[in-house]
Amino acid sequence: MVSHPAYAVTAELDVSVETRDGIELATDVYRPADPETGEPIDEPRPALLDRTPYGKRGRMERHGQWYAKRGYVVAIQDCRGRFDSGGEYYIFVDEPEDGYDTVEWLAGQEYCDGQVGTFGTSYGAWVQTALATQDPPHLEAMFVNQGAANGREATFRHNGAFELRWLCWALTLGGGFAQRALEDTDVQQRLANVDVRAVLENGPVLPGQSPLRHIPDYEEWAFDIMTRGGANDELWQEPGVNFAAYYDEMADVPTVYSGAWYDSYTKATCDNFEALAERKESDHYLLMGPWTHGWNTYPLPSWNKSYSGELEFGEQALRDYQETRLRFFDHYLRGEDTWNDQPPVQYFQMGTGDGSRTRDGRLFHGGEWRSSEEWPLAETERRTYYVHEDGRLSTDEPTVEGSSTTYRFDPRDPVPTIGGNCSSYITYEQRDEPILEYPLSERKMEDITGRGGFDQRTRPDTLGADEPYGPLEERTDVLVYRTQPLEEDLAIAGPIRVRVYGSTDATDTDFTAKLIDEHPPSEEFPNGAAINISDSICRGRFRGYRDEPDFLEPGAIYEFEMEPYPTANVFRAGHRVRLDISSSNYPRYDVNHNTGGPLYGDRESQVATNTVHHDAEYATHVELPVQPR
Known part of the structure; x- marks a missing residue:
């Protein structure tokens, strides 16, 4: 007791x-x-x-x-x-x-x-x-x-990309209650006036020009984690990181x-x-x-x-x-x-x-x-589902030669984040009252991305989305691969792995993967629902969890390894298992400008022509941790 x-x-x-x-x-x-x-x-x-x-x-x-x-x-x-x-x-x-x-x-x-x-x-x-x-x-x-x-592999940074939640945190719960902000109401008022959504949409921010310039020690560490990517950098070997x-x-x-x-x-x-x-x-x-x-x-x-x-x-x-x-x-x-x-x-x-x-x-x-008794679970079957040129996701390995799908990735129009494994993507409510009348500790926090499982369609409060709102799968830069409706329940529990065989005409780019439980239409949900289960990203220059950047040769085919976060989910009979592949998930991750420039802060950008390969030699796939019936 x-x-x-x-x-x-x-x-x-x-x-x-x-x-x-x-x-x-x-x-x-x-x-x-x-x-x-x-x-x-x-x-x-x-x-x-x-x-x-x-x-x-x-x-x-x-x-x-x-x-x-x-x-x-x-x-x-x-x-x-x-x-x-x-x-x-x-x-x-x-x-x-x-x-x-x-x-x-x-x-x-x-x-x-x-x-x-x-x-x-x-x-x-x-x-x-x-x-x-x-x-x-x-x-x-x-x-x-x-x-x-x-912190470098999947917290501050994620497989080469930066988790923008830390910039959001620095501008809100971090910087808003920094000691200098607590001691100087003018500094705290400046941070309270920051709409983080606007900062993200107008980004990237620059040192000395960001709202964090009023608290220089916070600006220092924020830019360190945004711009320092190599594993041999002493920051990423710190026992606290x-x-x-x-x-x-x-x-x-x-x-x-x-x-x-x-x-x-x-x-x-x-x-x-x-x-x-x-x-x-x-x-x-x-x-x-x-x-x-x-x-x-x-x-x-x-x-x-x-x-x-x-x-x-x-x-x-x-x-x-x-x-x-x-x-x-x-x-x-x-x-x-x-x-x-x-x-x-x-x-x-x-x-x-x-x-x-x-x-x-x-x-x-x-x-x-x-x-x-253990994790990963002892009786797990690592089942591989391959993507095919006709949009199928199947356990059948591709047999065709030279099959691929190409799309344009424009960094100025990234795929919006709709829920998922998000935290600290927040901003303070904007108020007319000054800090002395309405303290920061009493102000509401507004969520920017949502967190958890969401039907993957944009809505008026989706950052970066424009009318007409609708399913992410309708975007030309999102490739969708789905199984046939399942004949029986499929239970997964454990780590997930994705291998995208990709090429690009840029010197650096990203590939993303999102695992989705696709619910069929019903009387209560006439359009069905595409529920996000897990996602990940891979920045080209750090593919394969490289310690140091290694830029891409345009046109060459590379393996982009990703580990969407572990999960435990049953895909019910009649549902489909779906894998979405793209090159951005914003603002969950910062957007690659495709130039090969600095990891963060690049003011130049270019549209990349990215290709996903799905043939006998380069078989893009997802590996699921299937559990016994």
Whole structure:
């Protein structure tokens, strides 16, 4: 049985934790207290650490109280250079050592029994894995929700391209609450006035001319991750940025890697579990739901929502986030029998719903929880589906010679992003009231791309879309390949791989791939629905995950390898499996200007004539992780 709220709470705010280089990190400490006297209990207790760039008060304060009432010491800390902590902010680079120093400081306090667990989501997950690369002696357990693995391969950058969410984050949640912005209302007002949609549409931004010029340290790191692509660049070897390079040195402690099929960290979450469960002796767990990025604000009892974008999964998708973490820590830090029956892998198999329309207009995609002893799943069949010149997607290998399809890719008219594995593609609502009257912390965030599963058709709020709105498949720069209607259900769960054999008349270009569950027309959805399941991109100069750029020879045929994020979905009988191939997905990824110029900031562009090959020698295909019936 999990711990109950048996205690009062006492808090010591803005405690200074000094790091090895003398920087003071502001930390709030919540402790269990006697319900009658309100005095902190004498008995040392396990401590939980949550490090955040978003301010340690408000929601985080309630967060600390929740666990302290259940007998834990809870430390919530502002990361270096954020809010009340000292030092200069450069995203993630200082987090390994700062985290290590905080864990050891916390373990040495008289109210801690020497055991420290960590938790946190998104940025709070990054910093956990960052400190784990340093192997703090008193780190005993981690619950890592939606965090990174290798920032260059699939987080900051993605197979050579840049995930524009980080520019959006820098302009909003990052820059808007930078210390200079908090200290100078004029600077914060300037950032509040930024419509990120306009910045993206008028981009690329340039150093010294972007809204980030008012906070130069943020402009520096933002342009570093946008413009530095080579793996040998020291940035991509930092232990706070590339955890995969430090797996062998990482702390060996019980860990949960939790995530979601429509999260921006889906691949990283699965990669971390797969690599570390094999390397480490301690218990490791993978928990993947059908959700998008983040989790519901306390005190709501559900783990995220029962829907993602336009898809509804039903109440069976809900999980109690706080209770799940509590069961984990009660077991590994307090010796309770609260986690004994937890399988190593739990995942939500999407797609078993009937496709009906729910009361709020969503498509009922449904699903159910399943478990396994390992990931990828043991009985997986790697089934290859090939694209054909007539638009078929089939397990039959092409036998024709010299077959290909060509399209024009115009960087000035990229394919719009409609949902998917997106987070932080946001802007603040535009208000006439000044910051002093309507603070930034109270302003609504407006989503730019959507997140989750969506019917792949443009609408009035789609960035970059013009009338007449309609299906993306009608664009001339989107190649569509689909199976015949399935005669029986097809269940997939695991990693996905795509190989596009492509050529171009440019010195650099991109190819994209998107896996789609194509629902047939029905009475409630007369046009059917093309639901995005997973996607990826490959930048030509970095094809094959090259360490350094290698530009393309016009006309030559290359293999463009892509790894759409892992997923678990049932394509129901009557549905079609569809693969869309193009050269852009904007603003999920930055747009290749096809010139071979700088990775970001090129003001020149050219239309590329790109060709996808689908013949006996160059058989473009997708490899799906098919599960037994």
